[in-house]
Amino acid sequence: MEIALVAEKDTVTCFKLAGLKRVYSVKNAGEAEKLVNELLKESNLGVILIAERFIDQIHGMMDKIAERKYPLIIPIPGMLAPAAVKTDFIVELIRRKTGVEVKL
Amino acid sequence: MSVDLTAVHPTRLELLRLKRRRGIAQGIVDILKKDYDTLVMALFDLVRQVPSLRSKMRDTLAEAYTSFIEAQMIVGSRMIEEVSLVCEPVDLDIESSVGKKVLGLELPVLQFTEKTVTHNPRFNILDTPAKLDESNQKIVEALDYIIKLAEAEASMKEILDVMSVKKRQINRIQYKVLPQLDASIRYVELILEETERQDAIRVRVLQRKRKERAQKTVQISA
Numbered sequence: 518m519e520i521a522l523v524a525e526k527d528t529v530t531c532f533k534l535a536g537l538k539r540v541y542s543v544k545n546a547g548e549a550e551k552l553v554n555e556l557l558k559e560s561n562l563g564v565i566l567i568a569e570r571f572i573d574q575i576h577g578m579m580d581k582i583a584e585r586k587y588p589l590i591i592p593i594p595g596m597l598a599p600a601a602v603k604t605d606f607i608v609e610l611i612r613r614k615t616g617v618e619v620k621l
Numbered sequence: 622m623s624v625d626l627t628a629v630h631p632t633r634l635e636l637l638r639l640k641r642r643r644g645i646a647q648g649i650v651d652i653l654k655k656d657y658d659t660l661v662m663a664l665f666d667l668v669r670q671v672p673s674l675r676s677k678m679r680d681t682l683a684e685a686y687t688s689f690i691e692a693q694m695i696v697g698s699r700m701i702e703e704v705s706l707v708c709e710p711v712d713l714d715i716e717s718s719v720g721k722k723v724l725g726l727e728l729p730v731l732q733f734t735e736k737t738v739t740h741n742p743r744f745n746i747l748d749t750p751a752k753l754d755e756s757n758q759k760i761v762e763a764l765d766y767i768i769k770l771a772e773a774e775a776s777m778k779e780i781l782d783v784m785s786v787k788k789r790q791i792n793r794i795q796y797k798v799l800p801q802l803d804a805s806i807r808y809v810e811l812i813l814e815e816t817e818r819q820d821a822i823r824v825r826v827l828q829r830k831r832k833e834r835a836q837k838t839v840q841i842s843a
Binding site for chain 2: 518519520527528530531532533534535536537538563564566586587589591593594596606607610611614615619
């Protein structure tokens, strides 16, 4: 399974130099959303890394990742100032399935 | 709780059968609840790992970014970008295998593999500052944590799926099957008691009639 990265340009360059193959640089959340939707269709992706600041703006992400096993989506801090993430996937996932609010 | 009373025959045999079924259903609920508790414990083990993994990932990435920015400052961002365009990608891959089992549920283990170990450096060492290598090392290190996070998330998904199924099974038995069985048992018991009372009265009436008849025959013969 492969790893993909969706982030802003500098972060992408940094990961690319480290050897990551599937890197996609995006300028805004709209582009990120389009790209992530494309990536979700692929079957051989194991993990998609997404810059934190785009996470909240991608709509319906939770529904998409809750219903399937792979790819897993992991938010990572981008090179720009880290944004406070409103939705925590893991907390949200547990809340949906069990109704228990977990604090991380 | 409504029960289809036509389906239940009010006999003693049926009562025994219903009581046995109720016992089994109760046993199943107890087992399912224990399973559920085990799954909750497994889930919370995973949840507890998440914050430390996240902070480790954050710290390592921050270090990587700092080194990267320093490298950019030394040779300029244009140069770094050029290098990034020509350098060969490493086959960073994830392998998933089956790890530890919880209640027969197989939790995935994700392994981070770097396939190609090229002996010649991927980019010109002379042109690029050492900071870039540091940054790369840190990124790979961070990816390791990221994969661990992903593994925890995958395991959680697996556990949560089974948990919701178990929860539904428990609810179905506890709030649907058991009350129905209880209602059937109560119904059969009531009917049986009723027939018992009727039988008792019938016996008493018969005894009285027999006595009267005996007295009559005594009077006639006398």
